[in-house]
Amino acid sequence: MSVNAEAASAEPVRGPRAWWVLLALIVGLVGGIVATKSGDGIREPLIQITSIVGELWLNALKMTVIPLIVALLITGIARTADAARGGRIATVSIAYFLIIFLASAILGAFFTPVLTAIFPLPASAADAMQAGLASIGNSAASAAVPSAEDFVRNVVPSNVIAAASNGDVLPLVMFTLVFALAVTRVRDQQRKTLVGFFEGISDALLVVIGWVLAIAPIGVLALAFGLGATAGGGAFAALGYYILLVSGIGVIVTLASYPVAVLAGGLKLGAFSRAVIAPQSVAFSTRSSLASLPAMLASARILNIREEVADVTLPMAVALFRATGPAMNLAVLFYIAEWMGLEPNLPHAIAAVFVAVLMSLSAVSLPGEISFVSSIAPIGIALGIPLAPLALLIAVEMVPDIIRTLGNVTMDVAVTAAVDRRTASRK
Numbered sequence: 001m002s003v004n005a006e007a008a009s010a011e012p013v014r015g016p017r018a019w020w021v022l023l024a025l026i027v028g029l030v031g032g033i034v035a036t037k038s039g040d041g042i043r044e045p046l047i048q049i050t051s052i053v054g055e056l057w058l059n060a061l062k063m064t065v066i067p068l069i070v071a072l073l074i075t076g077i078a079r080t081a082d083a084a085r086g087g088r089i090a091t092v093s094i095a096y097f098l099i100i101f102l103a104s105a106i107l108g109a110f111f112t113p114v115l116t117a118i119f120p121l122p123a124s125a126a127d128a129m130q131a132g133l134a135s136i137g138n139s140a141a142s143a144a145v146p147s148a149e150d151f152v153r154n155v156v157p158s159n160v161i162a163a164a165s166n167g168d169v170l171p172l173v174m175f176t177l178v179f180a181l182a183v184t185r186v187r188d189q190q191r192k193t194l195v196g197f198f199e200g201i202s203d204a205l206l207v208v209i210g211w212v213l214a215i216a217p218i219g220v221l222a223l224a225f226g227l228g229a230t231a232g233g234g235a236f237a238a239l240g241y242y243i244l245l246v247s248g249i250g251v252i253v254t255l256a257s258y259p260v261a262v263l264a265g266g267l268k269l270g271a272f273s274r275a276v277i278a279p280q281s282v283a284f285s286t287r288s289s290l291a292s293l294p295a296m297l298a299s300a301r302i303l304n305i306r307e308e309v310a311d312v313t314l315p316m317a318v319a320l321f322r323a324t325g326p327a328m329n330l331a332v333l334f335y336i337a338e339w340m341g342l343e344p345n346l347p348h349a350i351a352a353v354f355v356a357v358l359m360s361l362s363a364v365s366l367p368g369e370i371s372f373v374s375s376i377a378p379i380g381i382a383l384g385i386p387l388a389p390l391a392l393l394i395a396v397e398m399v400p401d402i403i404r405t406l407g408n409v410t411m412d413v414a415v416t417a418a419v420d421r422r423t424a425s426r427k
Contacts, residue, residue, distance in 0.1 A: 024217035025395035032228025050222040057219025071202035077180035105353040108327030112334040169381040249331040250403035257410040265417025275299040283405040309420040323411035325360035
């Protein structure tokens with residue numbers, strides 16, 4: 001993604017604007033609860049108006065998802081392939097990134113149902129949230145997870161244009177993956193032309209998403225009003241549960257960084273723990289892996305990681321690697337599935353892991369709230385889960401996003417140590 005596009009997309013969702021979105025969520029929920037006590041003469045007209053406004057804003061988000069999937073996947077895979085051509089250190093780094101991505105997705109798919117089974121969303125809150133979701137309109141119509149047989153039959157598309165038109169994400173992802181891999185095998189000039197074309201598309205779409213998120217306070221307030229009017233106080237309990245659940249999955253991934261550093265990187269636990277405090281502090285205060293890069297480089301020097309490894313792997317990690325992404329993105333979708341009373345089966349879970357890994361790979365250098373939409377929406381569409389909850393969950397993404405960044409920078413340093421040890425043993 002170009003610098004200009006990244007700046008344009010990042011501006012609406014960083015800093016004070018995120019607090020306005022959170023405030024809009026609270027005001028909308030409280031306003032809906034108050035309107036319920038004012039009688040149907042006031043409540044119903046307000047619900048109708050806010051439902052229209054909220055659905056328009058939600059549709060504006062959804063309209064970018066399908067073309068963005070194609071553009072980001074092609075540019076992400078091309079960027080990864082180019083990085084892997086940069087020598088042994090780069091190749092080993094990419095290999096570790098992919099292994100951790102897969103492990104993160106499996107961890108999220110396994111631990112989220114375990115945690116929800118041990119600490120289930122209260123039935124009253126789930127029922128209230130389902131009723132509240134119904135107030136948003138056709139965009140939030142109750143979903144039905146497709147049968148396992150139909151799911152498998154449709155993995156390979158007979159008509160990719162029809163798949164895109166119907167919102168069939170898994171077959172679209174399969175075609176795009178094959179196409180992107182083919183792009184990496186064509187001649188340099190043609191490859192650069194194709195990748196440049198799709199980079200231009202993704203840049204433009206990210207700017208559009210930035211514009212949509214710029215008016216997020218209005219859209220979130222409208223959606224939250226309908227939710228509060230029908231779900232009542234149960235909405236606050238359900239959103240609090242969401243923050244704890246998704247953040248908990250992120251903490252598990254963060255803790256997994258320590259055995260990676262010790263077992264794969266050959267570091268002492270105490271030394272690694274002390275060295276990553278500085279980048280973790282920056283990550284906590286900025287929610288930015290890029291801002292944490294200088295502190296990560298300093299940590300690598302403290303840990304005696306070779307400079308030539310740190311100077312290659314850490315910048316690559318900032319650009320290509322989001323260790324918490326697959327696990328936490330799947331946690332979001334499994335939370336919504338529980339909210340909606342859906343039970344994805346094993347084939348759906350496997351497909352979700354596959355899509356989560358690919359979309360995390362393509363979510364490079366995106367601000368948290370934008371990658372929240374571009375990475376999670378395709379998984380939700382693939383599983384037949386409605387996207388309306390995502391529009392509300394964006395408002396409380398600040399806390400999980402802090403955990404995401406903490407986990408990412410911690411794993412970045414751990415993987416850099418692993419790459420250092422691996423490449424040193426083969427010199």
